Amino acid sequence: MKHREIDVEKLREQFREFLRTKMYRNTQERFRVLERAAELDRHFTADELYLYMNQRGDKISRATVYSTLDLLTRCNIVTKHRFQGDSATYELTARKPNHDHLICRDCGYMVEFQDSALVVLQDEIARRYGMRALSHAFQIFATCDDSNCQRRLHEQSPTENA
Amino acid sequence: MKHREIDVEKLREQFREFLRTKMYRNTQERFRVLERAAELDRHFTADELYLYMNQRGDKISRATVYSTLDLLTRCNIVTKHRFQGDSATYELTARKPNHDHLICRDCGYMVEFQDSALVVLQDEIARRYGMRALSHAFQIFATCDDSNCQRRLHEQSPTENA
């Protein structure tokens, strides 16, 4: 099952609005980063996006990619993850809203799952401390619980919830 | 309210057992890292621990601190966090079991909270995908929802749950 199509025009609009509000300039590079990030329908690192863009013929520097990803993160168009060990990974927030990660500590196999209980909890806990929740990051570290753990790297399957 | 006292002897025992099982050696340095980490009753970075130990008169290298923290993480005596941006932070797992973090995106104010629902969810979701949960990391990003957000940096207060 493919998840929702991303409305890039809407994102551009949202980004334009953010830049306007914060008095940043509308540059071609910034909007190109957004577009290419939207094309990559997956998690990516800043460097992967940089390489992808230059392969595709956009001439852009790492510095610009990093700085634009920072802007896009600040306005919540992109979500930045810091999983254990590696470099930061990014993804479009609209790609799959409110999903979290279940990661095998042994083989790195990762499942993206959605569970509405987390959003409820997020809001409730923040309220308990007089704060207002914006988003959350939830990672479950687990084991495949299976002797051929490595094999499962490219599998997928289970029951949806939410 | 002070949280539970940490039983360092028990941790030493646990570490000894881990090293034995994995055929690693019992060295003074490794146990000293554990002891000093236990003294720091808070989150710390590898470098902070390194500096603390050398201030306290232990002669130890960064390499050893890093490698021992890795061992301690692998046997779950220490928990490693990767919050946004910064370097990795560590803390004794026994310090405050199963707690998570609520972070103000504007001022950095951080609350450590406990909620038993998360452990239940962690187990249930892992099971749903045929995996066995070991631990989780849950961060809520929020705003203080308050005009003097910065002021709250050193406050604390709320209702316990669990």
Add this chain to the structure above:
DNA sequence: GTTCTTGCAAACCCTTTGCACGTCT
């Protein structure tokens, strides 16, 4: 025209590594 952004390369920070020496078993 002024200010902000870009691109490049160098700098930076955290972490890991190679190697010689020391320590554990």
Add this chain to the structure above:
DNA sequence: AGACGTGCAAAGGGTTTGCAAGAAC
């Protein structure tokens, strides 16, 4: 004795920065 761990300094990888040239306003 032999294998593993430590310390040091250097390398490594990801990210940020300083500065000159270019684009936005």
